[in-house]
Amino acid sequence: MYSEKVMDHFQNPRNVGEIADASGVGTVGNAKCGDIMRMYLDIDENRIIRDCKFKTFGCGAAVATSSMATELVRGKTVEEAMQVTNRAVMEALDGLPPVKVHCSLLAEEAIHAALWDYAEKNGIKIEGLKKPKEDIGEEEIEEEY
Amino acid sequence: MMEKKIIYMDNAATTPVKPEVLKAMLPYFTEKFGNPSGIYSISSDNRSAVDDARALIGTTIGTTPENIYFTAGGSESDNWAIKAAAEAYRDKGKHIITTKIEHHAVLHTCQYLEKCGYEVTYLDVDENGIVDLEQLERAIRPDTILISVMFANNEIGTVEPIAEIGKIAKEHGVLFHTDAVQAYTRLPIDVDAMHIDMLSASGHKINGPKGIGFLYIRKGVKIRSFVHGGAQERARRAGTENVPGIVGFARAAELATEHMEAYTAKERKVRDHMIARIEAEIPYARLNGDRERRLPNNVNFCFRFIEGESLLILLDGKGICASSGSACTSGSLDPSHVLLAIGLPHEIAHGSLRLTVSEDTTMEDADYVVDSLKEIVAHLRDMSPLYEDFVKKNRGDSYVQ
Numbered sequence: 001m002y003s004e005k006v007m008d009h010f011q012n013p014r015n016v017g018e019i020a021d022a023s024g025v026g027t028v029g030n031a032k033c034g035d036i037m038r039m040y041l042d043i044d045e046n047r048i049i050r051d052c053k054f055k056t057f058g059c060g061a062a063v064a065t066s067s068m069a070t071e072l073v074r075g076k077t078v079e080e081a082m083q084v085t086n087r088a089v090m091e092a093l094d095g096l097p098p099v100k101v102h103c104s105l106l107a108e109e110a111i112h113a114a115l116w117d118y119a120e121k122n123g124i125k126i127e128g129l130k131k132p133k134e135d136i137g138e139e140e141i142e143e144e145y
Numbered sequence: 146m147m148e149k150k151i152i153y154m155d156n157a158a159t160t161p162v163k164p165e166v167l168k169a170m171l172p173y174f175t176e177k178f179g180n181p182s183g184i185y186s187i188s189s190d191n192r193s194a195v196d197d198a199r200a201l202i203g204t205t206i207g208t209t210p211e212n213i214y215f216t217a218g219g220s221e222s223d224n225w226a227i228k229a230a231a232e233a234y235r236d237k238g239k240h241i242i243t244t245k246i247e248h249h250a251v252l253h254t255c256q257y258l259e260k261c262g263y264e265v266t267y268l269d270v271d272e273n274g275i276v277d278l279e280q281l282e283r284a285i286r287p288d289t290i291l292i293s294v295m296f297a298n299n300e301i302g303t304v305e306p307i308a309e310i311g312k313i314a315k316e317h318g319v320l321f322h323t324d325a326v327q328a329y330t331r332l333p334i335d336v337d338a339m340h341i342d343m344l345s346a347s348g349h350k351i352n353g354p355k356g357i358g359f360l361y362i363r364k365g366v367k368i369r370s371f372v373h374g375g376a377q378e379r380a381r382r383a384g385t386e387n388v389p390g391i392v393g394f395a396r397a398a399e400l401a402t403e404h405m406e407a408y409t410a411k412e413r414k415v416r417d418h419m420i421a422r423i424e425a426e427i428p429y430a431r432l433n434g435d436r437e438r439r440l441p442n443n444v445n446f447c448f449r450f451i452e453g454e455s456l457l458i459l460l461d462g463k464g465i466c467a468s469s470g471s472a473c474t475s476g477s478l479d480p481s482h483v484l485l486a487i488g489l490p491h492e493i494a495h496g497s498l499r500l501t502v503s504e505d506t507t508m509e510d511a512d513y514v515v516d517s518l519k520e521i522v523a524h525l526r527d528m529s530p531l532y533e534d535f536v537k538k539n540r541g542d543s544y545v546q
Binding site: 007010011013016018027031032033034035036037038055056057058059060062063 | 450451452454455458459462471480490491492495527528529530531532533
């Protein structure tokens, strides 16, 4: 059901991990629905994304879109990273099954959420960037069974 | 290098046809092709093959051949039992009792009947998936016409108190149907002793072919024809018999019943070994389903902080076939209704894994699966923001898992 590229990025995900003292961190998704993505960005004084890492809870497509999104924004300026849309992520992965398109949307949202965090911390505005939705459901995950 | 060997751990989904079964079936595709309704000899041979199969299957659940009706499988049997009972008994009432953990063949049929003006009570189950007999008895009303409770659950393997439910149904004069697709030939079934009025079973779950099943209907239950157009199956389900399927199903049932004790003992040993190792070696794992009242071949765990589909793909990469109740595998946004019914929160239900063994599963296979699972669960947790949060939250506290 997945393209070879999706399988490759799922089985050998690029840039998994955390960045200590990241310039921006964004977490999107909802554990209830089965997907959470967290993006870490390291952005230099020229607003270039030097490094990008991710952690994802979710299906194969969720991991693959996160991995591809990190690849697409690395080395780009903040403004260029804003152009990395869900469509761009999907195209780079040679497509996704229709039921998994929301994963690519989540990847776009995760980049935006991390950029938003960076902009907030530095008191700057990024053209076209909106405040991310708070929808993580962390209190639910703390429930003991 | 990827492991080439395939380890099949999804026997609750389907099973391979045994060579003995295939051998019994093959002549009925070619030289013994006659329509059992014909009067020439090649047909009468087929007639008797079907009769023998029916008689044999009857003995596996303690009944006589005239109560066995061949169908195209478990889903058809469930549909027939419930829809036809609803139709036949609607003068008595329009209330049906079932549970929240039934197979969709039962649940969706009941939902359909609700649209047709019937009322359905969906019983809760406890944290292990067992029906509460007192709640069941309280749910019975003067207009209740049918109770449908599965013999054993396909996901978490919990075995329901069928004899007790049958007794309650009989005392209240309500029909009792059970979906025994998972239990058939793995657990002893006696339809009289258990007061079962209708029972569904399927061929491909017991090393028989796909596309064949049966519905047991107790004599005197006045349910009507499901398919009109011929005298087959006592005119209740018309259509030329699936002779190779029927012959194969009967041979599979014969083998499984004959070896039930030995096969299930082997399965239990492997099952218990896997459960013990997973519980000892993988932290934050929860066994789903009842420990004692459990299908001999079922292992079902939730692994916190990870998602089931990822787990399945990585297991597949190691040659292991398994299944999950995560949303991604169900095609909807919600995880398995069974896991939600036993009270698991959504995010934990997303991380479920079902491994169902067979009598051919070896201890080496089981160990390989657990070893692979340990590795994959750790890998996915390394990638999981939920696990990261959990670890950070607990850092500074006692650093134990």
